[in-house]
Amino acid sequence: MRIAVVGQGRIGVIGAVALAERGHRVTGVERDPVRLGSLAAGRAPVAEPGLQCQLSHALESGRLRFAQEIVPSHRRDPYDLVMIAVGTPPNADGSADLSQVTEALDEVAALLPLPCVVLKSTVPPGTSDRLIGAHPRLRERYACNPEFLNEGSALDDWRAPARVVVGIWSQEVLPVLRRMYQGPMCPWVVTTPASAEMAKYASNAFLAMKTGFANEIARLCTGAEFSVDDVLRGVGCDARIGHALLRPGLGFGDFCLPKDTAALARWVAESGGRAPLLEAAIEINSTQSGLVTETLYRELPGELDQAEIAVLGVHHQPWNGDLRAAPSRAVIPRLLAAAARVRVWDPAVGADQLTRLFPGAIPAPDLRAAVAGAHAAVVLTEWPEIVEADWRELAARLARPRVVVDGKNCLRTEELAGLPLLYRSVGHRPCTAAPVAYEVRGRQPARSAAYEVRGTQPVPSV
Ligand SMILES: NC(=O)c1ccc[n+]([C@@H]2O[C@H](COP(=O)([O-])OP(=O)(O)OC[C@H]3O[C@@H](n4cnc5c(N)ncnc54)[C@H](O)[C@@H]3O)[C@@H](O)[C@H]2O)c1
Known part of the structure; x- marks a missing residue:
């Protein structure tokens, strides 16, 4: 043809x-x-x-x-x-x-x-x-x-x-x-054409509900007695449910789910109807990326304007080059709005593009430079370069209190468990055992001595 x-x-x-x-x-x-x-x-x-x-x-x-x-x-x-x-x-x-x-x-x-x-x-x-x-x-x-x-x-x-x-x-x-x-x-x-159109929207609405459901269960399972991975594995083994998308994370991530669920919600509103399940799925997925700042506020000893934060990876998934709705697009502006100093690194995005996408953030030339002297590292993409990195060495490069927020639940917890850092992921109980050598002084409005300062800021120019 x-x-x-x-x-x-x-x-x-x-x-x-x-x-x-x-x-x-x-x-x-x-x-x-x-x-x-x-x-x-x-x-x-x-x-x-x-x-x-x-x-x-x-x-x-x-x-x-x-x-x-x-x-x-x-x-x-x-x-x-x-x-x-x-x-x-x-x-x-x-x-x-x-x-x-x-x-x-x-x-x-x-x-x-x-x-x-x-x-x-x-x-x-x-x-x-x-x-x-x-x-x-x-x-x-x-x-x-x-x-x-x-x-x-x-x-x-x-x-x-x-x-x-x-x-x-x-x-x-x-x-x-x-x-x-x-x-x-x-x-x-x-x-009919109308049914075909609705089949596509309904399919994406269901996928959004599934990711929203995984995130909701993760929020319920943060107590020490739970393993959210085991809970969701137990749920997904049911053939009527399945494992796909049953993973907690930072919300939608790809471009189509937020776009299509919003368009369906709009269509419902214009038709004078209501779709409470759809509304709930949109709500939970679109607020989920706020977990990163929530965690940093909780775990860092001072206000975020005192903190150096390294964001590692800006893609939603390594194989997905579409950055339009990646969680990084919400997380980084939120950190910058809290006046944190943000450096950002992604193995597949050059410094110019990073600067265009995230004005105010400083592109780092490599992973080690990104974490050097940062008080917290935030992982947003499961790049092999990040997952398989030598985290013992990276932990040593971080400045106290050395918080690692794993937004993809992709780091190997058994390797991190013995390291002097605070590891936090989505829906997992804290797993770092070693005490970190800093004193928690609560939120402090002025410059906080709780952050380790290592001379001038260490991101090498790119
Ligand atoms: N991206 C996905 O994974 C995905 C999955 C399922 C469905 N969809 C749907 O498929 C459609 C396309 O998605 P996409 O991500 O490829 O879109 P896109 O916006 O990335 O690409 C559309 C392209 O069409 C070109 N274009 C527009 N009008 C044109 C015209 N008159 N003549 C020639 N070129 C023209 C634009 O220049 C652009 O390059 C959307 O409706 C999307 O919702 C996307």
């Missing part, structure tokens, strides 16, 4: 590469000239296992090419199908901004001959109905086919999806979709 994929963000580029892999002739259409140039040069715009290699392969095979506009190539050699995978970012009130989708559909509706259209973007229930109202000619050729892939296994999820949800008004388009997918062995849920 000849297929155009409009929008080459994460979803579009993965779709384009996966479709080329299936033998289709694919054009990735991207209007951003910088992104287009880098794609045409064979550089994947997002980090995703296997993507770079498969992108190069698809380009070399000639089955994938890129273009800035759809019209000229459609005139030369018409597309059988156009997939729309443009962004639906949040508006200020939480609703989905549908301007990219509307614009893309207007472009496709003007093509002659008329191709089939598949909407991959995540849109609120009822959007397809409204959009097609303006383009009734497309109705028989239209499918809403939301994307359910996971960041970190996106290509594999395309190759072997858990389900394909298709919302259509006419059976006419179904064989075209089956040819496009080449029939993966998974359930096909063929339904």
Whole structure:
């Protein structure tokens, strides 16, 4: 088949590469000239296992090419199908901004001959109905086919999806979709466009409830008699529940869950309904990153304006290059607002980008420099460089009271147990046994002598 994929963000580029892999002739259409140039040069715009290699392969095979506009190539050699995978970012009130989708559909509706259209973007229930109202000619050729892939296994999820949800008004388009997918062995849920749209939102709302539930249980299990990991393992072994996402952490982390749950909540409010479970999931996940400052206020002896804090890692997950909703985006500004001096290090983000993302924080050139002389280290990404570091040496570089807040519960507690530091994680009871050599003097408004000061601040220039 000849297929155009409009929008080459994460979803579009993965779709384009996966479709080329299936033998289709694919054009990735991207209007951003910088992104287009880098794609045409064979550089994947997002980090995703296997993507770079498969992108190069698809380009070399000639089955994938890129273009800035759809019209000229459609005139030369018409597309059988156009997939729309443009962004639906949040508006200020939480609703989905549908301007990219509307614009893309207007472009496709003007093509002659008329191709089939598949909407991959995540849109609120009822959007397809409204959009097609303006383009009734497309109705028989239209499918809403939301994307359910996971960041970190996106290509594999395309190759072997858990389900394909298709919302259509006419059976006419179904064989075209089956040819496009080449029939993966998974359930096909063929339904109305509004139900397909709702299936995507409801799925993300459920995932948000699951992470929110894990965080709520973690908050209930901080007493010495609990191990939250064992509790959640005990819960997740039930096949009706499962282990996925049943881990306490610092809240949502990826871009889609906060965006889509907020858009669903907005849709519910506009429809005059109520969704208390959804509201609770949003509330608990969006306040969870506050645990970092809460812990630092509790464990550091003075106000945070006396403290040097090293933030280690700014990604939500090492394989997820999307920093738009990473907990670091909430944690670091909160620390800076409390007037803490913050240095930040991430093995995959350069000093310039760190400065742009976190104005006021000082980028550190490496892990050791980041922790040298800091009173607390806050771990926000389970980078191997951080998890497998020599924490005995890092502990010696930290200044008293040497607090380590593990926002990912990723450090090896058995290694930390004997070290002279205060280790705190999410939902775990304190595990550091060795007493630390400092006196707790409570909160002190002026400069606190409880913080160890090691001369001038030790972050080497970068
Ligand atoms: N990121 C995910 O993991 C994920 C998962 C499931 C669903 N989704 C949904 O998929 C959709 C796309 O997500 P994304 O993260 O890839 O978005 P994105 O915003 O990163 O990328 C969208 C791209 O489309 C381009 N674009 C917009 N209008 C265009 C047009 N008319 N012609 C050509 N290019 C155009 C933009 O320049 C941009 O590069 C969203 O609705 C999102 O909610 C995303």
